[in-house]
Amino acid sequence: GGGKGGGGSSLFGRSGYKAPNHEQRVSKWKATGMVVMRAEGLKGAAPEEIASIGQSAKTLDLSGNKLTSVEAAAKLPSLTRLVLSDNLLQALPNEFGALQQLKAMLVDGNRLSSLPPLRTPRLRELRVARNALVSLPAFDACFALQKLDVSKNTLRKLPASLGACEALEEVDASDNLLTATPDSLGNLKKLKVLKLDNNGVGAAGVSPAVLEGCVQLHTLSLHGNPVRLNELEEITGWAAMEARRMARVQKQIDAGTLIARDGLDDGVDRR
Structure with a gap:
């Protein structure tokens, strides 16, 4: 239903915007499994109709x-992709942390100060950049996680449990308040890229366990941190990581794919 200012249907209508027939839209969502309402001027709570899609979504x-709220989406147990980027969300329903089929959770550009506990065994990509996070939940159950972007938050540390995410390949924790990398990250044998630009990481905060243990790590970016190259060169494992970086650069030169800006950047400010 929904007459004047009534039910959720008013959410679909706005001046100069021809809303598709209500039932049509919902039945299309059910048929395709894709509930998409991107940049439609929605405000406040997510439309209630979303809840009716249930298992199909x-x-x-x-x-x-x-x-500001997405409670209507809390009961969609079969979600594989959840995209809530660029809204005004301050919290997420706990149910999101228990989605067993979820592969991608993109919630960057909100006002989140925390995330629900994560028990998402199939989650491959988590993007929570540009929020107000002061801490992260435990990652013990995120065995499939490959990409993690927590940049532009107010994190003071990364959880040791990240070391359990053995599939991790890329971590971007730039623009936070970090002072160190947890030793446990040294368990990540597939980690290739670790971005820590614009934090408070000094030489003492660069873990030898990470440099030595992350045998595929070729990019450790530390621009805008209180650390000098000569200090880093004295840390066990730095030379090995540099060798990996240079081997990668050589490969790109040989293949003719080198982008100088990226390839020749050793991740440290000159001063």
Whole structure:
């Protein structure tokens, strides 16, 4: 239903915008498994109709709106892709942390100060950049996680449990308040890229366990940190990581794919 200012249907209508027939839209969501309402001027709570899709929903994309609550999406147990980027969310339903099929959670550009506990065994990509996070949940159950972006938050440390995410390949924790990398990251045999630009990481905060243990690490970016190259060169494992970086550069030169800006950057400020 929904007459004047009534039910959720009013959310679909706005001046100069021809809302598709209500039932049509919901039945299309059910048929395709894709609930997409990107940049539709939604404000406040996510439309209640979303809840009715239930098990059928595989993708939910409500990015680019002004939502402050997404409770209507809390009961979509089969989601594989959850995109809520660029809204006004201060919290996420705990149910999101227990989605067993979820592969991607993109919630960057909100006002989140915390995340629900994560028990998402299939999650491959987690993007929570540009929020107000002061801490991260435990990552023990995120065995499939490959990409983690927590940049532009107010994190003072990374959880030791990240060391359990053995599939991790890229971590971007730039623009936070970090002073060190946990030794446990040294368990990450597939980690290739670790970005820590614009934090408070000094030489003492660069873990030899990470440099030595992360045998595929070729990019450790430390621009905008209180650390000098000569200090780093004295840390056990730095030379080995540099050798990996140079081997990668050589490979790119040989293949003719080198982008000088990236390839020749050793990740440290000159001063």
